[in-house]
Amino acid sequence: MKIAVLLKQTFDTEAIISLDSNGQINRQGINLIINPYDEFAIEEALRIKEKHGGEVTIISVGPPEIQDAVFQALAMGADKAVMVTDDALAGTDEYGIALVISKVLGNQEFDLLLSGWRAIDDGSAQVALRVAEILGLPHVNVVTRLEIEEGKATATREIEGGYEVIEVPLPALITAQKGLNEPRYPTMKGIMQARKKPIKKLSLDELGLDTAKIHPKVKTTSYFLPTPKPEGKIIPGGPAEAARELCRLMREEAKVI
């Protein structure tokens, strides 16, 4: 079973977001982590490999710093990685990134493609599905349980108000949701082994892509931060008294109940 996992590096979940003097998102002093949903994807890939045998390849696109995230995935137990870093990637959108990833995958043999269902930074949740579309793969999105057998994937996915169990033939894309598994931590042994694992680094040129091909379809014109809220009202009094007053305020002042 050959499994490819799409990995994105994101800001730490506790990161405080600010804008720099150019109005761009300030990256200074921010801890970078593997997108938490992609960790579920890596863990699932490792479990499938442990059960069925095979090989796990990590694929990541981004600035050179992504090497830390890629290394961590290798330390968790992935076998090898492909990294695409290129200055020309700055300003690309989901369309461009998906094109780059599908070029990489087009040169690889794989039975299963795994990814987090969304990244916690842009939250746009479309790159993996676009990749599946370009490669003509079926997908199951937002999956909390996955079984692989005899050339098919049976996946339980979240829908509004419940769950749906869907079967698709392999190769397919599965996107991971929280609940799928508990990602493991890299062990000391894993970290030592990771140093010897192959990381292939590619530029757009080497993939046969140029900037014109990954020209973004959508563009961010500006960023802004939420306006801080005015200080709220602490309701005094004992529990019963405060609860009664809160009820009155929600009704008469805020008019929300």
Add this chain to the structure above:
Amino acid sequence: MAKGIWIFAEHREGKIKKLTYELLSAGRKIAEKTGEEVSALLFGKGISGLVDSLGKYGADKVYLADNEKLAKYTTDFYGKMLSELAKKNQPSVILLGCTVLGRDLAARVAQKLNTGLISDSIGLELNNGQLTFVRPIYAGKAFAKVVCPEARPIMATIRPNVFVPGQPQAGRRAEVVTVPVNLEKSDLRQIIKDVIMRSSTRPELTEAKIIVSGGRGMKGPENFKILEELADVLGAAVGASRAAVDSGWIDHSFQVGQTGKTVAPTLYIACGISGSTMHLAGMSSSKYIVAINNDPDANIFKVADYGIVGDLFEVVPVLTEECKKLLATQ
């Protein structure tokens, strides 16, 4: 030339979802400036009865595909239908709800149409003919203004509870265009084996107007019952912080926050939630926030409109009783 504002209509159990009316309202807002027609796409089985309400809420035209093969949503069938319709009719804008279905369909269709997609929009502006969408990034810790300058159609998914549905106009009718359904079994790769619905009468978290949420202060799974009682009185959904989910007290599908659901209800009642950056990211765009926590220094009070410093096990039951009394006398 691309023309027309399309909205994808979602329905459930024989009823148009409220979000669809919100999309129609967003579509009309664009149409007012561009003078284009607003069309609703209605796919499903046995759904022709839903056309009327789409007209009343602002659709000029309804593309109706009523077929057994569309009885349940599948990416392949719905994706093929929508992309082929769009290729043929060249709309300038397609809006979908930011729902499980909308997200799933939009990304694949955007790729089929070689166009951009702006996910999870919470606002739109039309300046000098350029449609600009506002979307949260870092789960609402910042916002981006995004445009799709050249590619058409412009596609976007719109979050629930952002646009207010228009008033239905009696007698307003949409023109119905029956869409031929040429779907082959070989076009379909997803086989739906089972659908398990939670037997809850409460609204879905992402669509709820009111959310009652619990955190570490709930102390155990059994205590969520007191939040459920308040939720039922208010017609609210129940939510939870990561601390409560990671402690195994409640299923992760209830988690609100950066690694859970992002919500924007009218009222968010946070009980025993300290207010980590991650949690605030998921709920701080709620219109009114109530915090009940026994720690006066808890972060949650910084974003709360109303706060009670006290034991939630004493406060919440009284609140439930008071709200019950109040709502009974209205």
